[in-house]
Structures are given as structure tokens and as C-alpha cells.
Amino acid sequence: MCGLLAYLRNPSAAPSAGLVDAVSGATHLMRHRGPDEPGTWADDDADPTVVLGFNRLSIIDIAHSHQPLSWGPPEQPGRYKLVFNGEIYNYLELREVLRSEYGAEFATDGDGEAILAAYHHWGTEALNRLRGMFAFALWDSVDEELFCARDPFGIKPLFMATGGGGTVVGSEKKSLLDLAPVAGVDLDIDERAVQHYTVLQYVPEPETLHRGVRRLESGSYARIRPGQAPAVTRYFVPRFSAVPFVAGAEKSRYDEITAVLEDSVAKHMRADVTVGAFLSGGIDSTAIAALAMRHNPRLITFTTGFEREGFSEIDVAVASAEAIGARHVAKVVSQAEFVAALPEIVWYLDEPVADPALVPLFFIAREARKHVKVVLSGEGADELFGGYTIYREPLSLKAFDYVPGRLRRSLGKASRPLPDGMRGKSLLHRGSLTLEERYYGNARSFSDAQLRAVLPGFRPEWTHTDVTAPLYAESEGWDPVARMQYVDLFTWLRGDILVKADKMTMANSLELRVPFLDPEVFEVASRLPFDQKITRTTTKYALRRALEPIVPAHVLNRAKLGFPVPIRHWLRSGELLDWAHATLASSQTDGLVDKPAVARMLDEHRIGAADHSRRLWTVLIFMLWHAIFVERSVVPQIAEPTYPVQL
Template sequence: MCGISGIVDIVARRSIDPDRLARINGRLAHRGPDGEGRHLAAGIGLGHRRLAIIDLEGGKQPLYNETGDVVVVYNGELYNFAALRDELIRRGHHFATRSDTEVIVHAWEEWQEACVHRFRGMFAFALWDETRQTLFLARDRLGEKPVYYTHTPDGLFLFASELGALTAGLSAPPALDLEAVEEYFAFGYVPDPKSIYAGIRKLPPAHHLSLRRGEPAGEPVCYWDVALASPSLQATDERRVAEELAQRLADATRMRMVSDVPIGAFLSGGVDSSGVVAFMAQNSHSPVRTCSMGSADPSFDEREFALQVARRYATDHHEEVVCLDATSLIDRLASLYSEPFADSSALPTYLVSQLARRHVTVALSGDGGDEVFGGYRRHAFHVKEEAVKATVPAGLRAPLFGTLGRIYPRLDRAPRWLRAKATFESLATDAVGGYFRAVTLLPEAQRTQLLTRDFTQALGGYRAVEVLRGHAARAGVDDPLARVLYIDLKTWLPGGMLTKVDRASMASGLEVRAPFLDHELVSWAASLPSALKVRGLDGKLILKKSLEPYLPHPVLYRAKKGFSIPIARWMRGALATRLDGLATSPALSGTHLINRRGLEQMIADHKRGVADHSRILWSVMMFDAFLQTARAPAS
């Protein structure tokens, strides 16, 4: 795995400042501890940091074609590179290395922009074609690998794997993008294609961007999308589907085991990572190296289930108990993510990545299983809510459920079955509005309390729910589950889950590969009827069925815990001092975005146990840490 960066003059052929490129590339050193490379020519500068995985000697970058007029910098892995290499050789291309990077160069020569259709893997790469005077920037279909870019007023195009690297090439960080701030406080991350800064964008998953010198800058082009199941498709032979799923997951896992360095797996004890380990064991001649991170708090600890899988497959198992200094790690995380990121599970993800790196350089994970097969509780609840709505005439839903939502008390600390207020509020709105309520950190009442009126007015009516509405419209289906899985694939998966894993693993010099995100597996799974995925309050039905021959029953059929930490309790303990100073933070106050009195009230209510505002307060804490880190001198 690697980091890429570049500066391209898209107007003329002005000299590129090598120090400027070095500043950008230097901020990616953690992504590539094994080497650095740069390409500098008239009007073009490309940078690369390398974590060597395939062809340790021959895969150095930037990498060129035989004549030197095509050059690429690349972050990722192409799992079908060997087959593509053989095909390109038959077509007359000559290879100097056995790396997957060189396949990209020759694939461009053969197919130009259409080359991305041939790639099966995770990638973000930038290719410069001197003959065509063209820069080609591309990102993988599901968004496993990131790339940010910006256009400067003087006609330069800058890109980098991480936002902090890109801003290192600017004279000062740009102003905050207010719509992105709105989205952050709604979701806990900034969904693609925005970044937290105005004028800096993320290339969305499954998009490429071509820039030809001397011509107007183009817009990103979508080259792939997942096709959803037809509502008329019926579940027929469940056993046959389960067997095919197991075979497809086994194949996707096997493809991701190609490596010239030590390889292992994250093993959380959940269904997804356990399934991946099972198929790794089938394809390995030696014990699979597995890593688990546990918690001293039994309600957050899953080691007993991980150990069941480790023993069944005789893995070389390593585990540690999370011992967090949360106060110091907050600033560390803010620096690593370089834009506000509020998923508290980034903390244990970072620590398990460090644990894994002590034993392997590549780790397979179970990421994507929930998003592809409907594994989150919100998926099942959404299907149930939509079924209830279907029984009530549209004209009655808002007045009926809206009234119930207003009069029902908020019982944050009551048993889940008594917390009906949010359900009534969701039933009162449309399908997308209801799902937004399931995923948002900041419901309307809390948003009014936390954010200033001036900020809300500056948005001009824009609300983060529009992100979901746009994707729902493109989904093109009425099936409730298919629609929200599509939304998750476009928002939470790349913006939340994969961002978390990429930054945490790359900070540790570790490459993570996700078999569940094989695009052919994702496309096949999307074609399955929803009844095979969610039934009642049970999710991932067909996945669990497919793994029954391979995993212990308690691993498959138990309550989902998730990879999380006790943030609510920490805020009354280890984080109490930091929380007390949050409302008066100079960095936060200087934005004029946060209502100080409202924030103070939330803090007081949380500390007294009147309400659980931990997720919202954590998001504010991480936003404050981001602001402080963004203004600190680069190390």
C-alpha cells in the first residue's frame, strides 16, 4: 500500500516547485515507509511513498513504460494483475517487472480510459501521458483507496492520498465548506465528493477524471455502479444461493492472499471476519496469523468468539486488551484523519492495526459484510418501519405518527423496546427521511440546540439529508432494503468505514484487504432478493447460512456487539476534563458554528445522566481536535 501525490500545470508547462511537491509527499511518509520516488518534468510533478507488497525490488514508483512517455503513481492492489499481464503480453506489450503497477501503464496504452473496467481490486492512481498531454486520475469501485484534489487559481491541479498532505502544498488551509460541516455533524464524517474544505474534493468511488493540458477542466466520470435486484425477483433455492455465496467469498479471499510479505487477518469474532479466516485457512499451507483486540469491559469484548474460530482453524493467534489513553489518542486521530471524523471505533481500529503490523504487513478483514448483506440493526428496523407505513394511508402518516412522536417522552436510558419516540418520528416522514433519522448523529432537536442560527441561515436551506435523497433517486428501486443498502454503499462505506480502516492501517504501515468488497461479489449480492438478507430483526441471513459448514453456531447466531468503546462512560471519567473545556475552546469558538450555551447544556445533561449525548459530544470533541490540528505547524 502506498501514498500518491502530484502537481500538474494544466495551462502550460511551467516548472513545478520540487520543494512544494516534497512537502506534499513528505506528509504521506507513514503510508509508504519502504521508499520514496518522484517524477519531475516540464509542467508535471508526481510523488510516491511505497509500502512494498508485490515485487519488492522491481515495483518501485513512479513507474514508466518502455519509452518513458507514460508514468504512473499508484496506491492499491490489482488482484487480477497476473491474468491482465499475460493478456497484455499476448497483445505485444513488454514488461520489465512483475509488479501490478506496470500492468496499469500497459493497460492505459492498450485501452486508455476504459482500462479501469479491466481492473479487479482496490486502487487510486494518477497516470501522466506525455504524448497526449493528459492526466488520468482513477479510484476503485467501492472506495477502498482515497484521493483528494483541488484546482488552484493559477491553473495548477494538486492531488494526494490524504487531505493533510494536499493542504501541505497550499499557502494556507482553505475556508471550511459549510455544507460539509453540516454533513459532518449529521453523519460523523464528510461524505464524498466533498471535503471539509471549500474547493478541495474527493474523487468519488468508481469515478475517473481526465485533464488535458490547455483544455477546460472536466468533471469526474462514473465508470461503474451496482445494479440492484428487481422487486419481482423471488427467493427460490436458498441452499443453492448459500453454496454459491460461500464459493464466491472463498474465491475473493483466495485472490487477496497473493503477497510477497507476511499476511494475516483481523479476527474480531464476528461473522464477517470469521468467515474470511475460515477461507484463508482453506487456502494456506501454514497457520493463518490472526489478530484480535479485546476490552476489559465484558459488554464490549468478543475475544471468546474469536478464540473459538482461532482454535477451530489452528491459527497463529495474537490478542491484546484495549488499554487506551483516550485523551492523547484524540489528537493523534485528528492528525491521522486530517478532517473531522467522529467514529469512536477508529481508536480500537488504530490499535488493532498496530498489533497486526507487529506480525504481518498485509491483513484481510471482514469489512463490507454488513453493508452488502444487511447486517446492521438499522437495516431490519427500516424494513419494518416501511412495512408499517404501507398499512397507513400517506395522508395520515404525518399527523398520526408526528403527534405520537411529539407527545412520547425521550427515554434515552430506558430499555430499547420503550424508546419509541424516534420510531414514531421516523414513521412520520418519508422513507429517506426515516433512514436519515436512523443514521444521523444530530436529530433536529439537538441540531437546533447545538448549531448557531447564523450557521443554519448561511446554509440557505441546505440539509445533509439531501445526500441520501440524491443516492436514493439514483438507486432506481422501491425495495426498502435494496435502497438503503445502496445508500450505505455510497455514503457510510467509503466515507465512514473504509476511511476509518485506511487511515488507521496506513498510520501503522499495514495494508488491509477486504474480500467482501470484491466488486463481482458485491454485484452478485445486490442481485439477490431482500428476503434472503433480512427477515424480521435478523440480518445477513444468507451469509450466515452459507457459513454454517465453516463456523461455530455461537459465532454465527449471537447478538451483534460491534467494534466499539464505552465513550459515554469515558466522558464522565477520563475525558471529563477535556469535555469541561470544550464549550470554551478558542478553536471551536472561532468558527461561530457552535452555540456555546446549547453545548454547555448538553455537557451538563450528559454528566448528570439526564441524557446520553456521548455520540454528539464526541463529534464536537473531534471537530475541535481537527481545528486545532489543522492550524498547528506540520511536523
């Protein structure tokens, strides 16, 4: 797990003698991603075309595999240079195939050379053979091309920006912003992205809040030649193709799930350092930890919670750790700690994400880094196996499928004058809508009417359908749960879940691995029929059945909580309310946000007249982001990483 940066200069741009130093300085801004070893390479120190920067977190082949990494076939030694963030879990198998079939030679024992040799012999098809998480930039000195790629699910990030001076690619946006004056990148705020963020609680890919900076989307690669904009191609499209269960053969399908998870966890345990696991009170993380125990009987698990009653899963996690025989470490977060860490957390995020759960994740990652260098976690299980409660909605609305469209619309209109909270109002309203209209992922902070109130530049055409309409078109004919899963894979998963997982662990120089988000696990999960994902009483039905021999009984059918955060209570009194008032008063976002409207929301929430907590949090985090990255009025104190090279 590391941080990468690549600068490809436009040949028509003026020579820059200081470009290598500029890239080195920008690389240092993400030193937390790899405090073990920095590295910089340029094709020409005096007048470079390409400069690569790197910060390494040494996990595999610690003594070697230094980056930027050089490799080439015997007839073209050193043809390729690589900067690579992530892990390729089947690198041993790939190296053996490349050695036996092509005579490939390797100077290290790591996974980076496997990427280079695979790309040389298989081209872009190599991406479909990589089993892991990755974002990389590869310079081909013969073809004079920078080839960049990102893993199928978007576990690892990759930002891109092109201007008159050239193209810059990197793991963190802050490094691109630092090089923007050299590259000539447009740093105006993208108001459409601001509106998308406000309604979704995250900025959907490929957008960022700066107009000139974009993200390479999950499952995509880009070819970049000097003086040209990136040419992007999607190589992975997840398909859900249900295969009905044959009567009497259910056990074999459940055994298949168990086997593929066991194999994925085994490969995710490959490391030359200590591997631990995050453990909440849910089935997903417990299953991963239980399977990991088979490879490391001294596994350490980690969880977090808050002082306020009802906002901690520590007791359940402790019971789970005892049941599987793992050592457990817990971190309790106070309101004061929570507030004090916010500027630092938003700086690490690069882009605002209005999910309060990322704050406890930051703290538990910091605690875990004292003990281990790698952790396993359960992200992705809900999207692959049907774990969100909202996925059961098609069952509750099934009766509306038999109601003619015009009548359904009439029922929706009839529900509008009914008092809010009245029994049946929400059912009538949602039943009157199509799936495409009512579902666009696992987050919605604002209705259109509420958006108009807080965004002076609100545009009705900048809606969630910008993001979801193509996804619904691509999933036409699938069952409704599969379509919802497909939407979430491209929205909530990569926009929220994986961003906070990457950023909060990397902030603490900790590598997080997600065994559920494995191509072979997905292939098995994608064939599950509707009734094996959700029922009227549960979610992830097939996964729960498969995990019965593995997961302790007290968590097998426990409701999903994640890391609950008491912001609803804290925004009514104490340090968080004080922070909210101070942030609102000092923010210079007047042209983007209606501050008096937000102040009224805060007052209504404070006195208990309404629950505006998630909407307030969304706006306040944006204001803090703006203060850090635009106004520069808030300068977080970022300490130099002081971790040992190996744990």
C-alpha cells in the first residue's frame, strides 16, 4: 500500500528544470501513504518528459521491490517504469505462469514485477488476470506512453488532471493541486459536483469538486501520450446473472460461497508483516476474522465505539473475538476527540464525504497501527450478497407492480396532502414511483425542495439521474435487487465505503484489505437469485446460510449497524455544536451555500424541532473542506509519520 504520483509533460510546454523537485515535494504531501521509503525517477533530470514519485509502505518483499520499479524483457531491459499502489494477491501464481510460458525473469520477490511482465506479454488483458486491489502508472519508454489502471471495484484511488503544461496522475488529489500551477490545471469549483455531493453525501466518480481534476473510474484504464488528454477505457463491467437453485442442491451452492471466501481470505493474508482484522458486531467482519484465524491463530482484532450509550458495538465485538479465539483491542472515542480530529480527517480525505462513520474508522485505524501494519475488513459484502435493508423494498412494494401506471401516479398525488409521519403516506408515495425514480444508492441527504433552500445555484437538471440513468439502462431486465446492487457498486460503494476505508487507514499508514471485493467472490455472488439475497425477514440470506459453521451464533442474524455515530445528539449540545456554529460563522462559502438557511436548520435541530443532523453534517463537512482546500483559512496539523519500517 503506497502513494504514487506521475507527471507527463506536454512537449510544447516550456522546459522545467525544477520539475523533478516539484514532483518530489508534491509526493511528500502523501507521505502518510508510505512512510517507509520515498522514491523519484525521471527520464531526464535536466529536461524530463516524465517524472514518477512514490512513497512506499513495505508489505511484501520488504528488502527489495523498491519503486519506481524498473523491468523489461532481456532484449529491452528497463523498458518499463512502475509506480503501484495496492497488492496483487495472486502474484505468486502469475509469476509462475509468466516464467514457465514466456521465460520471464524477475529480480525481486514482490508483486510489482508481475504487473509489468503481465502487461508486456498480455497487454490490457493482464488487468483481468490481476486478483487484488490496485492503482498504478506505468511508463513505457519504447511506446512513450503512460498507462494507468485501477482495480475492478475501485478499492484504490487514482486522480488525473490535464492542463497546458501536461498531465499529472496520483493517489491523492492534494498532490495534484500542488502541481496544478506547473501543469496549468483549472481549479475552479465545479458547482454541478457540489450539488451532486450535497444530495448524495459524496462526490460521484469521475467528478471531483475541482473542475480540472477528475478520477479514473473503477475498472478502467487510461492511455496517456505526451501532449494528449487521457484516453479512458472501461475493462470491467460487473454483471449479475442469476442462476436459480436446484431443489436439493442448496448445500452445494452454500459450500461454493464458503470455499471462495476461504480462498480469498487465504490469499489476502499473504504478507511479510503482521496482519490483523477490523471487527464490528456484524456478520461480515466476523466472518473475515474467523477465516483469518485459520492462518494466524494469534490474530488481533480491533473495534471502536463512543461513550454515549447505544453507540458502541464494542461488547458484541469482544464477545465475537472471544468466540473465535482472537485477541481484541477496543478504542472509545470522546466527543472532544471527535471534534478535534475533524480538520485533519478532511485534509486526508481530499474530497468531502459526509459519512460520520469515517471518524471512528480513523481512530480505530490509528489504534490498529500500533499493533499491525495490515488489517482485513468486511467491506463489499452488502453490495455483493444483498445486505442493505433497503434491498427488501421491492418485496414491500410488490403489490404496486399490478397497479396500472396512471393509477399509481394518482395514489402518489393522493399521498401528498397527508400529514408527515402518517401511517401509509410513505408507502403510497414510494409505491407510485418506479425503481429508477426512487432509488439512487444508499444515501440521500436532501430532497429537491431542501436543496433549493441551501444551494443558491441549484439547477433542477443536475440530479441523481446524471449518475444513475446509465446504470439503470445497463441493467435493464435484471431483478430489482440486482439493479440496486449494480447502482451501489458504482455509487455508494466506490463513492463512500471505499473512499473512507482507503483514506482513513492510509492516513495512519495502515493497509486495509477487503476479501469480499475479489473477482472470484463476485463471480459466485453474481449468480445468486433474488430469493437467496433477500427475504421478508432477512438480508444476505445465502451468505448467512453459508457462514453458519463459521460465524458465532450471536452475530449470525444480527441487524447491521456498522459504526453508529451520535451526531444527532452532539449537534444539540457540547463541543460539536460549538464547532458547527464556529464553522458556519467563519465559512466563506456564501456564493455556494445559503448560510442563513443552514443557520435556521441548526437552530431547529438544536431545540429538537426537527432532525437535520445528516443534512447539517453534509453542509458542515463541505464548509470545512472549503476552508482547507479553497480558502486556506484552516491549516490542519499533520505530524510526520513515525512508524517503524516493519511490524
